[in-house]
Structures are given as structure tokens and as C-alpha cells.
Amino acid sequence: MTNYKNLQTALGNMHEIKKSTTAVAKGFKDDFLEKQAKLQSDRMLSAEGRIIKIDEYKAEQGAKFLTKAKEMRTEYDQAAEDAQKYAEMILNDPAHKPNEATLATFDRQLARLQTELMLSTNADSALSLVKTFAEQTTDAYLIGKFKETLPTIISEITTLAGVQAPQYKLKLRKMVDGLAVAPEIEEAQAVIDGGSMKGSPVWLEHGVQLTTIRQVVSGEYAQFANNPTAHVAETEV
Known part of the structure; x- marks a missing residue:
């Protein structure tokens, strides 16, 4: 089994x-x-x-x-x-987890994205950066890791958006829904996130x-x- x-x-x-x-x-x-x-x-x-x-x-x-x-x-x-x-x-599971080199590259790219977002002064440019990163992230395991950072990312973009935050939330929701994660990864992550x-x-x-x-x-x-x-x-x- x-x-x-x-x-x-x-x-x-x-x-x-x-x-x-x-x-x-x-x-x-x-x-x-x-x-x-x-x-x-x-x-x-x-x-x-x-x-x-x-x-x-x-x-x-x-x-x-x-x-x-x-x-x-x-x-x-x-x-x-x-x-x-x-x-x-x-x-x-090694079958789901990328090798160490791939993980290190992803972590480095994610850290760069987070830094760029912190320095961004425009909601549109910040959203564009996140969308590009999301589109380039296709591995299910890495998507799961990316999703862990989304609360912070969403908060930063909506703060930049000011009174237009509701519109940007809708755009971000569409992006999040487009992140495909294998069912077993999603369910396992939900169990871990929910705690014992x-x-x-x-x-x-x-x-x-x-x-x-x-x-x-x-x-x-x-x-x-x-x-x-x-x-x-x-x-x-």
C-alpha cells in the first residue's frame, strides 16, 4: 500500500x-x-x-x-x-522531492523574489514578478514550498495596492488557483499545516x-x- x-x-x-x-x-x-x-x-x-x-x-x-x-x-x-x-x-519521498541542487536554486530564486517585492513600490510590477515566478515553477514539490510563502507575498502586494487591494486579491486568487499541485502533495501538506x-x-x-x-x-x-x-x-x- x-x-x-x-x-x-x-x-x-x-x-x-x-x-x-x-x-x-x-x-x-x-x-x-x-x-x-x-x-x-x-x-x-x-x-x-x-x-x-x-x-x-x-x-x-x-x-x-x-x-x-x-x-x-x-x-x-x-x-x-x-x-x-x-x-x-x-x-x-525522493520521488516527490527534487535533488539538493534544484532545491538550493529554488530557495535562492525565492529569496531574490522576496527581496524584490520588499523593495517594490508598485503593485503592478510586484504582481508581475510573482506571476512570472509562479509560471516558471512547475514542480509539484516546489509549488508546495512556494505556496507556503504566499500569505506574506499577498500581504505585501495588497499593501502596495492600497485602496485597490480587493482588485489585486482577485488577481492573486486566480494565480493561486492556477498553481497545480499533485493531490497527494496537497493533502499531505494540509495534514502537516493543520498540526497533529x-x-x-x-x-x-x-x-x-x-x-x-x-x-x-x-x-x-x-x-x-x-x-x-x-x-x-x-x-x-
């Missing part, structure tokens, strides 16, 4: 794990409603007794939920690590799924949905 397919698999796994929160929440809700119905039909229990039994059940379910949340957390973080790993491998997703929420804090969990299991456990190991650490203190 190629690094790109591995990257797509890792990203897909992360998406599926988040998506699975809906089914997990539904499962716990269904179990709770079934248990609640049984307790309500038990004539041997008083109203207070039912409340006690419900609370006991929520605690039991909370422990089960925490086990499931820990499993999801582990799988999600592993997928996030894999995504970062394969993205780095794609970007550093390891430890990021699997359960949306205010999402309907976690809200459901809070209703059907003990809050003592539900609050640790995204960091289940913290519950263990807290109980050991």
Missing part, C-alpha cells in the same frame, strides 16, 4: 471513529430506556428505590462507557499519528451524542469522554 493510500486510510479511520459516536450514544440510550422501563414496571420498588436503582445502573453504564471511550481515544490517536507519519513520508490531531475531541463537547451520554450514564464518567485516562488518574489521587 502506498503512503498516500495509508494517509487516506488513517484520515478515513479518524472520520469513522468520530462518526461512530452516534451509534455508541444510541446504544447506551437504548439500553438505558430498556432498563428504565423494567424498573418502572417493577411493583416491588418504591419511587425512591427506582431512583437508587437508576443511579446504580448509570454508574455501571458509566464504567462501560469509559472503557469504550478509552478504546475510541486510543484508536483515534493512533490514526492521527499515522496520518502525520504518512504525510511526512509523502512530502519527504492527536488528543483532539472525538466527542463534540456540545454535540447531541455527548449530551445523550450525559443523560443516560453517570456524569462522573461522561465528563471524561475525550480523556478517559484522566478518570483513572483522578481516582488514584
Whole structure:
């Protein structure tokens, strides 16, 4: 399997794990409603007794939920690590990365462009310099490197343009859209630029799924949905 397919698999796994929160929440809700119905039909229990039994059940379910949340957390973080790993491998793959001499030449030319832009006093001439450089940059890896500098370049040109900045933004947008980058390079770069997703929420804090969990299991456990190991650490203190 190629690094790109591995990257797509890792990203897909992360998406599926988040998506699975809906089914997990539904499962716990269904179990709770079934248990609640049984307790309500038990004539041997008083109203207070039912409340006690419900609370006991929520605690039991909370422990089960925490086990499931820990499993999801582990799988999600592993997928996030894999995504970062394969993205780095794609970007550093010799098949995509030019040789050192080509990279050195590009870096030198890019530095010259940046210097000329800093010294430019006219937005049209600055835009022309950037367009020429973009047209001459055809390697996917080098295009990716060039794109990293665009926020600064765009800022310099729009500053020179003054009140005409909106017009120049449109021209720059057209130029940026014309920079063709291989899909695997673009996706890998987006993963790296976005930073590691390891430890990021699997359960949306205010999402309907976690809200459901809070209703059907003990809050003592539900609050640790995204960091289940913290519950263990807290109980050991």
C-alpha cells in the first residue's frame, strides 16, 4: 500500500471513529430506556428505590462507557499519528522531492523574489514578478514550498495596492488557483499545516451524542469522554 493510500486510510479511520459516536450514544440510550422501563414496571420498588436503582445502573453504564471511550481515544490517536507519519513520508519521498541542487536554486530564486517585492513600490510590477515566478515553477514539490510563502507575498502586494487591494486579491486568487499541485502533495501538506490531531475531541463537547451520554450514564464518567485516562488518574489521587 502506498503512503498516500495509508494517509487516506488513517484520515478515513479518524472520520469513522468520530462518526461512530452516534451509534455508541444510541446504544447506551437504548439500553438505558430498556432498563428504565423494567424498573418502572417493577411493583416491588418504591419511587425512591427506582431512583437508587437508576443511579446504580448509570454508574455501571458509566464504567462501560469509559472503557469504550478509552478504546475510541486510543484508536483515534493512533490514526492521527499515522496520518502525520504518512504525510511526512509523502512530502519527504525522493520521488516527490527534487535533488539538493534544484532545491538550493529554488530557495535562492525565492529569496531574490522576496527581496524584490520588499523593495517594490508598485503593485503592478510586484504582481508581475510573482506571476512570472509562479509560471516558471512547475514542480509539484516546489509549488508546495512556494505556496507556503504566499500569505506574506499577498500581504505585501495588497499593501502596495492600497485602496485597490480587493482588485489585486482577485488577481492573486486566480494565480493561486492556477498553481497545480499533485493531490497527494496537497493533502499531505494540509495534514502537516493543520498540526497533529492527536488528543483532539472525538466527542463534540456540545454535540447531541455527548449530551445523550450525559443523560443516560453517570456524569462522573461522561465528563471524561475525550480523556478517559484522566478518570483513572483522578481516582488514584
